[in-house]
Amino acid sequence: MALQLYGDLISQPCRSVYIFLKKNNIPFEFKVVQLFEGEQYSEEFQKINPLGKVPVLKEGDFVLTESAAILTYLAESFHTPAHWYPTDLQYRARVDEYLSWQHTALRPQASKLFLLKALVPFVPGFLEPEARLREAEDALNQSLDQFDQKFLRDQLYLAGAEISLADVVAIVELMQPLGAGCDPLEGRVTLTAWRERVKTALGKDLFDEVHESVMNAQQKLKWISQNQPAALEGLVKIIQKGEK
Numbered sequence: 559m560a561l562q563l564y565g566d567l568i569s570q571p572c573r574s575v576y577i578f579l580k581k582n583n584i585p586f587e588f589k590v591v592q593l594f595e596g597e598q599y600s601e602e603f604q605k606i607n608p609l610g611k612v613p614v615l616k617e618g619d620f621v622l623t624e625s626a627a628i629l630t631y632l633a634e635s636f637h638t639p640a641h642w643y644p645t646d647l648q649y650r651a652r653v654d655e656y657l658s659w660q661h662t663a664l665r666p667q668a669s670k671l672f673l674l675k676a677l678v679p680f681v682p683g684f685l686e687p688e689a690r691l692r693e694a695e696d697a698l699n700q701s702l703d704q705f706d707q708k709f710l711r712d713q714l715y716l717a718g719a720e721i722s723l724a725d726v727v728a729i730v731e732l733m734q735p736l737g738a739g740c741d742p743l744e745g746r747v748t749l750t751a752w753r754e755r756v757k758t759a760l761g762k763d764l765f766d767e768v769h770e771s772v773m774n775a776q777q778k779l780k781w782i783s784q785n786q787p788a789a790l791e792g793l794v795k796i797i798q799k800g801e802k
């Protein structure tokens with residue numbers, strides 16, 4: 559049954575699934591849901607995912623959300639090489655451990671930093687940007703210390719000597735703030751070397767293709783602010799939803 563991936567490459571979890579599918583030559587149709595334009599709120603998309611979130615994988619009548627669940631489903635379903643999602647239970651558990659942790663750490667923190675930095679120039683009076691930016695940077699930095707000391711340690715990749723789903727998920731998360739001109743790994747030698755290793759393992763062309771949207775995010779936001787300023791309210795809503 560043909561696969562369809564609904565998503566937007568501006569989104570970290572969408573990029574992880576997209577890269578994994580491409581890297582493993584799994585055929586799929588990419589159905590773009592433009593988040594900056596609010597297409598996730600459309601009636602048509604809400605029928606597919608009433609939560610209004612991407613990514614969504616569709617295989618016939620089977621609809622799956624949540625990038626971690628999608629990635630592990632794809633690895634099992636398409637029998638991808640074992641290093642992605644090891645059959646050895648303890649190595650597999652290391653991958654699952656990272657996939658569980660990132661949901662409340664690097665993923666939202668890197669995304670929040672990106673949105674705050676990227677939106678500030680285009681949304682006048684965007685709620686005390688300086689204080690909120692510092693808070694977001696501190697939260698991400700604390701998680702990066704944990705990422706370094708607890709997850710990567712002295713290994714080449716997050717689950718050991720070979721690249722796994724955990725590295726794919728982590729690298730796309732950490733690329734997000736670069737779209738707003740901020741490198742979260744600046745000054746972190748071990749993590750920068752890990753990033754280069756993962757990029758090389760994924761292939762530079764694929765990596766760059768998948769990150770084009772995020773690297774051009776500011777240009778796109780500028781265009782939206784000039785041509786469809788109401789759409790920016792949707793982005794502000796997204797960041798406010800993430801506030802506790």
Ligand SMILES: N[C@@H](CCC(=O)N[C@@H](CS)C(=O)NCC(=O)O)C(=O)O
Pocket residue numbers: 569570571572593598610611612613623624625626661796
């Ligand atoms: N935990 C989910 C996160 C999904 C998610 O939050 N997606 C964001 C894009 S990164 C989204 O669709 N946001 C649209 C919105 O909140 O309006 C996953 O890993 O798939």
